[in-house]
Amino acid sequence: METHARPFDTHAFVKRLKAAGMPEEQAEILAETQAGLIEERLATKHDLKELEMNLKRDLKELEMDLKRDLKELQVQLEVKLAETKVETIKWVTGLLVVQAGVIIGAVFAIIRFLTPIP
Secondary structure, eight states, rough: OOOOOOOSOOOHHHHEEEEEEEEHHHHHHHHHHHHHHHHHHOOOOHHHHHHHHHHHHHHHHHHHHHHHHHHHHHHHHHHHHHHHHHHHHHHHHHHHHHHHHHHHHHHHHHHHHOOOOO
């Protein structure tokens, strides 16, 4: 386990406060309070390393989720395209059948028109 060094020397801080005329007891309380506040709010190398590891893990999870979502979208798109292709083939086939019927009807009509009535 990493030990957390205080970001400043509380003993030197107390000495400076005493030199400025503050009673020793007050200077010590102020130094400890200040040290606690600084330690609580400053990130250590360990904190930063832990944050970096967490961010890397989160990014990896996000990447995996994104890849999975893209794969699902690709599959859905392929299914939709296949369905559209089938519908288009059915529609074109229907049109061809109708067109063939119209052409056959027209041919019979022309033959009938051109054939003399007995």
